[in-house]
Amino acid sequence: MSKPIPVIILGKIPADQSAVTEALKPEYEVVKIFESVEALADGLPALLESPDRKPAGAFMGGIFTPEEFAAARAVPGASSFPWMRPIRTKPGNEHMMTPAHAPPPDMLAALARNSLDTHEEMIKERKGAGEVWYY
Secondary structure, eight states: OOOOEEEEEEOSOHHHHHHHHHHHTTTEEEEEEESSHHHHHHHHHHHHHOTTTOOSOEEEOTTSOHHHHHHHHHSTTGGGSOEEEOGGGSTTOGGGOSGGGOOOHHHHHHHHHHHHHHTHHHHHTTOOTTOEEEO
């Protein structure tokens, strides 16, 4: 079996973080979970310098605002990989941004996994830098 592909998560809900982390195994490894944009800005440089931990993609949870998403993508080095976000965060889907529209952790994890499976070749080849994929 080949080495797992490193990805990162920006998430604020522990149950979602755990569910997504487990759903991505064994092909992918969550090498770091950040709970804020500030933590990403502090921790991303070290990951980018590590050949074994350099992220091939990032998941950012739906609880983050569009402004926080823009700030995260503006962190130096954050445009070197694709970003994946829940479909309810896509511009134009603001009506879905209520707690009632948030999927349970197991469903969110399955959707996140499907996003990687859909883009598997791009992730493996480290393509899609700076793109946003909604799931």
